[in-house]
Amino acid sequence: MAEVATEQQILDGLAEIIDEIVGIDKAEVTPEKNFIDDLDIDSLSMVEIAVAAQDQFGVEIPDDELRNLKTVKDVVDYVQKAPAKS
């Protein structure tokens, strides 16, 4: 990515990934939503989503970090702050 994506761009991109992988409507994917409790996404699907997000946003999300990303906002914030993958 040439420039750092905006919060809205990351949110849109993430919503698209979630729709593609687990079929949740993009409008449902709002910052405060918890992946497990609100969106009913299981842990294996989270792995798939994380891999797709890494590819799309060019960042690394190690397993240790993934465990702490509980809401949509957590991921958006992480992607914004994360160093670009070398």
Place this chain on the structure above:
Amino acid sequence: MSKSQTRVVVTGLGATTPLGGDVPSTWSALLAGESGVRRLDWDDVENLPVRFAATLKVQPDTVLPKQSLRRLDRNQAIALVAAREAWTDAGFAPSTGGKPQKGMDKAGVEGGFVVDRDRLGVVVSSGIGGLHTALNSYDVYKEKGWARVSPFTVPMLMPNGAAGHVGIEFGATAGSHALVSACASSGEAVGYAIDMIRTGRADVIICGGTEACIHPLQMASFGSMRALSTRNEEPERASRPYDKNRDGFVLGEGAAVMILESEEHARARGARVYGIASGAGYSNDAFDIVLPEPTGSGQAKAMQRALADAGLEPSDIIHINAHATSTPAGDVAELASTKAGLGEEAASKVVITATKSMTGHLLGGAGALESIFTILALKEGLVPFVANLEDLDDEVDLDIVRDEPRKLPDGPAAALSNSFGFGGHNVSVVFERAL
């Protein structure tokens, strides 16, 4: 009817096959003698000894959402398609669409009969399992590394995956099983389901089999065994059991699922009964990992044990859906073992068909699909004919249905569905007409 055993009845049917995306379309194509065998259009197909197979008529991606398909191997996806048809056909409430509802203590939702999920079981077999997943995932690993391998790879490639998904779909908690015995797998699944109901473990079982392994590796590996027909110039005529010019089986894919139910449970809810699942008999050749035991004594024993399990005499059997895969040795050997199993006199009166002439060989899906055909033949009094049977093998001396479907007489009737698998597994399942 045998002893004082619980009677098991068939109350729902479902299938997706090379002939159709459901049971009614499959059955009418079968009676019309249509072929489900098609040319393969793969890029590398010219490198293979066999360039055709009995592929599905209706693709699962036209029925299931793409998000479900991401985590289902093809064999699992089609098992779900067949299971949903069987489930609604039995008059049960529609499934919750892939996920049990949280806190739900009964299977199903409004709009139909609700089953106690602790009395609902699953026996769904696959002979091979998730071959496509295993091979495709290995390609991903080699090209992109381990982190890009789908986290669903293991549940997609395991052969009990289809049983697991069917159990989740319908909330079946009595038990879930996946008997693996190559081409005998889903015949054994039906037999095991009968036993689960008889022994009181469940009132209702979703049982059947599924297979989807039409992949270049299978064409190469079955081809290397010289097991497949190589009639590449006319694929739809390649599967021809009992014909002098048969030269091997045609690989097929598909899923077939039945709802088996205790008679008491079915009667209590006023279910339509297709027929009676009267019993099953098993044997093991203990001879060779792929070749059938040459005297056919193993196959004969399976048929005899099936009759004993059902409490029937050889003379009660009026129809057999034969295993007959269109291999030079296998088809006639099965007829010899049929005579040994039933006795010459009874065997000579049996109306025999070989529906693999139209569906190809569904391996782990074959026993369940042919069980459905056997039940429908008894119920409708009509046996499909063997397609492509032009020049009857001189060694065939039993009554094979040719040229057009054969009417069966009215009244009490019983039939066998035979399945034999690599590994030495022989199973024969008995069905009776519901009167």
